[in-house]
Amino acid sequence: MTLKTAPGQSPAHKEPQAPTGWWRRPTGLLPDALLALAITGFALLDIVFDLDNSTRYGPMPPLVVSTLVATLVLALRRLTPLATAVVVAVAIGGPMLATPLTFTLWGDFLPLLLATYSVARHGERVAAWLGAAATATTVVLVMLRNPDTGTVSNIPFAAVPIAVVFVAGRVLRARARNHSDNQAQLQRLEAEREEAIGVALAEERSRIARELHDIVAHCVSVMVVQAGAAEDLLDRDPSLAHAPLRQVQETGQQAVGELGRMLGLLRGQAPQLALKPQPGTANLAELIEHMAGVGLPVELTVQGPARPLPPGVDLTVYRVVQEALTNALKHAAPTTAHVLLRYDEQSVRMSVRDTGRTGAPGGSASDQVGRGLLGMRERVGLYGGTLETGHADGGGFTVTASLPLQAAPR
Known part of the structure; x- marks a missing residue:
């Protein structure tokens, strides 16, 4: 067997796409075309420079045609890997059946190696084995029909490189x-992370919206009531109007401070603010005292041994009582209210009842169904609790909520 060596470059492969049947997307078509032209040129030069031994090649036209077909078709090795391997095998082995030809490096052996690697690297399992069978059959035929080395003992010498490139192609694939x-898994995880971030942002926006509503609604309602009281006093006794006006000022300052803290958190300025803990059941007495100061007498009753609550549940209890009292002040004044806080082994229950407008039984805070009650329902539902609202027997309006102590936030 005559194997003439010459320097050459190995083809560069891009990451494959999943093939569909016998057809592949034309990835890397231009580099493969240039590679095929280079191999064709070297194969033809191999023939031209060895014309003195042309008798060993057999008839020149079949040799040139088979060389051109076997080398130029390599341009399609990634586009149609199985068809390329079959064409190369037929172009090299076919003429051997009619006229034994010399087996060359550039025109025969290198195209077989590259076609075998390509079908293994870019073809599905069945296509890869079919292509390898075609090239292996050609190698056996060449070894048996080659005029220089027509012996069975030379078959392993040529078959081993075919097997090596086939295994390399499958491993790389x-x-x-x-x-x-x-x-793909990283992209899925990234998409899931983005989705989780979106859900978290939506939940945080909802939480901030509830906090802002509670702060603004409470403070503005108190300011409106106190401003109305001051207006009445200005006509009767201007000296007494100072107290409600002072209350309006203090409540406005409180609202500005709370909003400043909330907006500071959104802007990432928390370390520069004078922060304080979120309110909870420990602040109910202060809330009731404040409501009494703005014209809503409130009585607080606690049943059962008080116990520490989870921070979220503790804040929810405070906000529900605050919202119910604010609505009573806004919609049912002049009135009084009663707050019942009851602890048991499994839950904490709160009930806020107002007595309704004087002289108008049942005409209380029933018109408060809106963002206030919706916000309370969201808060309570977040911790697996229940909220009931409605008119009380004998007049007034009642808000009752129950929160399980062991419920995990949803």
Whole structure:
């Protein structure tokens, strides 16, 4: 067997896409075309420079045609890997059946190696084995029909490189598949992370909206009531109007401070603010005292041994009582209210009842169904609790909420 060596460059491969049947997307078509032209040129030069031994090649036209077909078709090795391997095998082995020809490096052996690697690297399992069978059959045929080395003992010498490039192609394909799977998994994880971030942002926006509503609604309602009281006093006794006006000022300052803290958190300025803990059941007495100061007498009753509550549940209890009292002040004044806080082994229950407008039984805070009650329902539902609202027997309006102590936030 005559094997003439010459320097050459190995083809560069891009990451494959999953093939569909016998057809592949034309990835890397231009580099493969240039590679095929280079191999064709070297194969023709191999023939031209060895014309003195042309008798060993057999008839020149079949040799040139088979060389051109076997080398130029390599431009399609990634586009149609199985068809390329079959064409190369037929172009090299076919003429051997009619006229034994010399087996060359550039025109015969290198195209067989590259076609075998390509079908293993870019073809599905069945296509890869079919292509390898075609090239292996050609190698056996060449070894048996070659005029220089027509013996069976030379078959392993040529078959081993075919087997090596086939295994290398399958291994690289498996690695590319794993890499592609890993990339797909990373993209899925990234999408899930983005979705989780979106959900968290939506929940945070909802939480901030509830906090802002509670702060603004409470403070503005108190300011409106106190401003109305001051207006009445200005006509009767201007000296007494100072107290409600002072209350309006203090409540406005409180609202500005709370809003400043909330907006500071949104702007990332929390370390520069004089922060304080979120209110809870420990602040109910202060809230009731404040409501009494703005014209809503409130009585607080606690049943059962008080116990520490989870921070979220503790804040929810405070906000529900605050919202119910604010609505009573806004919609049912002049009135009184009663707050019942009851602890048991499994839950904490709160009930806020106002007595309704004087002289108008039942005409209380029933018109408060809106963002206030919706916000309370969201808060309570977040911790697996229940909220009931409605008119009380004998007049007034009642807000009752129950929160389980062991419920995990949803």
